Amino acid sequence: MIAAYKMSELHSAPKFSLQDNQSDESSPLEKSFQDKVHVEESPKFALEVDAAPPLPHEDQEHSHEPSHPLPRVQSPIQVNDYVDHKLAEDRYRSSAARNFEPISIPNSQIPSDDEADEDDHISSQASAAFHPKNTSPYLHPLSKSGSPSNEEDSDDHHQDSKPSSPSAFRFVRGFPSSEDLIGDPNDPYRRTRRAPIKSDPREIPSQFIFKKPDHKHHHSNHHHHGNHSNSSSLSLKSLLHSHDKHDKHDKHEKHHSSLDLRRFFKSNQKSDKKGVSKSKSSSSIQDDHFGLFKKYGKFGRILGSGAGGSVRIMKRSSDSKIFAVKEFRSRRPSESEREYARKVTAEFCVGSALHHTNIIETLDIIEENNKFYEVMEYAPYDMFSIVMSGQMALPEIYCCFKQLLSGVAYLHSMGLAHRDLKLDNLVVDENCSVKIIDFGSAVVYKYPFEADIVEATGVVGSDPYLAPETLTKKLYDPRAVDIWSCAIIYCCMALRRFPWKYPKLSDNSFRLFCMIPPTKGDFSEDEALKTIKDRGLVDPGLSSYKAPNAQQHSSEHKVHASGKQEVYGPWRLLRLLPRDTRAAVLHMLELDPKKRYDIHSVFADDWVANISMCHMQNNKLIRSPTHLHNLVSPEGSPYPHVKR
Numbered sequence: 001m002i003a004a005y006k007m008s009e010l011h012s013a014p015k016f017s018l019q020d021n022q023s024d025e026s027s028p029l030e031k032s033f034q035d036k037v038h039v040e041e042s043p044k045f046a047l048e049v050d051a052a053p054p055l056p057h058e059d060q061e062h063s064h065e066p067s068h069p070l071p072r073v074q075s076p077i078q079v080n081d082y083v084d085h086k087l088a089e090d091r092y093r094s095s096a097a098r099n100f101e102p103i104s105i106p107n108s109q110i111p112s113d114d115e116a117d118e119d120d121h122i123s124s125q126a127s128a129a130f131h132p133k134n135t136s137p138y139l140h141p142l143s144k145s146g147s148p149s150n151e152e153d154s155d156d157h158h159q160d161s162k163p164s165s166p167s168a169f170r171f172v173r174g175f176p177s178s179e180d181l182i183g184d185p186n187d188p189y190r191r192t193r194r195a196p197i198k199s200d201p202r203e204i205p206s207q208f209i210f211k212k213p214d215h216k217h218h219h220s221n222h223h224h225h226g227n228h229s230n231s232s233s234l235s236l237k238s239l240l241h242s243h244d245k246h247d248k249h250d251k252h253e254k255h256h257s258s259l260d261l262r263r264f265f266k267s268n269q270k271s272d273k274k275g276v277s278k279s280k281s282s283s284s285i286q287d288d289h290f291g292l293f294k295k296y297g298k299f300g301r302i303l304g305s306g307a308g309g310s311v312r313i314m315k316r317s318s319d320s321k322i323f324a325v326k327e328f329r330s331r332r333p334s335e336s337e338r339e340y341a342r343k344v345t346a347e348f349c350v351g352s353a354l355h356h357t358n359i360i361e362t363l364d365i366i367e368e369n370n371k372f373y374e375v376m377e378y379a380p381y382d383m384f385s386i387v388m389s390g391q392m393a394l395p396e397i398y399c400c401f402k403q404l405l406s407g408v409a410y411l412h413s414m415g416l417a418h419r420d421l422k423l424d425n426l427v428v429d430e431n432c433s434v435k436i437i438d439f440g441s442a443v444v445y446k447y448p449f450e451a452d453i454v455e456a457t458g459v460v461g462s463d464p465y466l467a468p469e470t471l472t473k474k475l476y477d478p479r480a481v482d483i484w485s486c487a488i489i490y491c492c493m494a495l496r497r498f499p500w501k502y503p504k505l506s507d508n509s510f511r512l513f514c515m516i517p518p519t520k521g522d523f524s525e526d527e528a529l530k531t532i533k534d535r536g537l538v539d540p541g542l543s544s545y546k547a548p549n550a551q552q553h554s555s556e557h558k559v560h561a562s563g564k565q566e567v568y569g570p571w572r573l574l575r576l577l578p579r580d581t582r583a584a585v586l587h588m589l590e591l592d593p594k595k596r597y598d599i600h601s602v603f604a605d606d607w608v609a610n611i612s613m614c615h616m617q618n619n620k621l622i623r624s625p626t627h628l629h630n631l632v633s634p635e636g637s638p639y640p641h642v643k644r
């Protein structure tokens with residue numbers, strides 16, 4: 001009854017024009033990309049940039065939107081009270097057996113375009129049935145027969161992404177199977193396929209032997225592996241503990257730097273400059289690296305650089321195999337040699353323990369001339385360039401998102417959390433496999449044979465992708481942080497914009513997202529702000545912040561003097577996303593990490609479960625019939641843009 005009432009309310013809602021929000025100007029994300037990458041100006045791209053759905057992405061303190069009442073929305077907090085993680089996990093486990101079994105839908109059952117909305121309605125009801133008390137209008141799409149709604153706008157935007165052929169409707173119901181979570185059994189790098197670990201200390205490869213601190217010769221320049229009679233291997237646990245302890249300090253430096261969206265883009269100009277300056281002295285660099293060069297060939301161009309170091313290509317002449325090699329940043333004056341070695345090798349230890357299609361393979365670590373080099377498999381395409389090319393169709397976005405989730409599911413199943421998931425940390429190989437990179441911020445949240453969860457500490461991650469609790473809680477569950485970042489990545493893929501710059505109340509877009517309008521009665525920004533602050537889930541940012549316009553509003557949409565209206569709550573963001581995807585995003589962006597979806601609940605979501613995903617099976621690529629992948633590499637790469 002309640003749902004029916006809400007539906008009728010929604011149907012009578014006047015049309016909200018997204019057009020009103022659009023501006024000719026590119027978003028900062030697009031701008032930073034356009035500055036750096038030349039994208040061939042195909043008509044489709046131009047069209048898509050113009051038609052990019054307007055995110056309420058206000059840099060100004062107050063945005064102005066047209067005066068159209070919008071459907072009343074119910075608090076997602078209430079919605080999330082009904083998230084039953086246990087049920088979700090059971091459902092996920094019981095359906096794991098059906099993993100990747102294609103469901104053939106007879107042609108007669110394939111919905112026509114007109115029926116598609118009805119179908120959405122059904123799937124949405126199924127989703128509501130899964131959360132029986134869930135009456136959120138976010139989860140109830142509007143039928144076309146009702147009054148026109150803003151939903152049409154958001155769907156229109158994705159119109160050309162709709163499946164065009166009947167085969168596009170054949171979904172593969174994919175849940176990560178236990179095989180997925182433990183990795184591909186035929187993975188050539190799998191631990192069982194590697195030579196057994198040597199128990200004789202004399203047989204331990206030099207890269208695993210770390211020098212004990214030598215305080216007397218602290219500034220000595222020449223350390224060669226194998227020459228230290230006192231060398232010792234460090235346990236992963238001690239490495240990670242030490243690493244975590246220093247995260248806060250390291251990342252805080254990063255965190256306090258001014259927010260520049262370019263930071264999330266791998267600056268090729270910067271890289272090129274570096275490449276030039278390095279290449280000047282490349283002969284001297286090359287002369288110093290006998291071990292590295294002998295094994296992996298010579299340095300090529302820089303792929304990217306960040307706080308952790310710079311990553312370059314290396315090509316082995318014997319078999320022309322290409323590797324990506326990360327040269328870790330230099331030791332800081334404040335760090336001891338041991339601390340430094342622990343930090344850089346922790347990243348290697350985490351990476352080398354992981355073997356999954358959606359995680360980059362970490363192959364080796366070499367220390368030469370006081371520098372550490374981590375050798376990885378090379379993936380020539382990167383997610384940021386692919387997204388910003390504007391060529392991705394919806395099924396392709398969904399596939400990439402599910403691949404990311406599969407990598408995260410595996411990572412979490414291994415007792416690890418990444419904590420710095422972002423577009424920039426996703427690369428793609430020739431098989432269209434999305435790979436998670438950069439384990440410099442990863443933490444162990446659960447040790448084998450221990451029941452307790454180890455909470456993480458520190459503001460770690462990249463501003464727009466940060467979960468709010470990283471700013472408010474001293475200790476937090478790092479898995480929940482990964483889930484939040486995945487949802488932001490999805491929004492970036494779907495909208496080509498960040499939903500907000502920073503998860504603080506001082507960020508206008510984020511504050512409006514957090515403000516939950518009451519289901520009945522007047523709405524006051526001051527009260528909404530107070531409620532958010534009282535819950536203690538969000539960093540207030542500017543402590544003196546007061547609602548700019550304290551008068552009461554008769555609905556959840558503030559009407560500005562200019563006649564434009566403000567939209568409050570998660571609906572602000574969700575209305576811009578395809579309707580099937582809203583429930584999952586809503587639950588993944590739950591402010592309270594305890595109520596947020598965990599990875600099992602994400603996979604149990606109807607939309608995610610039905611995403612048709614390209615994947616590897618027995619070393620063979622199993623392609624989804626619903627889409628092709630646009631493979632775009634950063635500018636300067638010899639790899640051309642291909643559609644595969």
Ligand SMILES: Nc1ncnc2c1ncn2[C@@H]1O[C@H](COP(=O)(O)OP(=O)(O)OP(=O)(O)O)[C@@H](O)[C@H]1O
Pocket residue numbers: 266303304305306307308309310311324326360376377378379380382420424425427437438439440
């Ligand atoms: N295996 C790889 N294959 C292809 N490109 C890679 C690979 N590893 C890293 N890169 C490129 O190098 C860039 C920097 O790598 P990485 O994120 O590991 O460095 P970082 O210093 O830790 O960066 P950040 O400061 O953003 O965390 C990546 O964004 C990516 O473009």
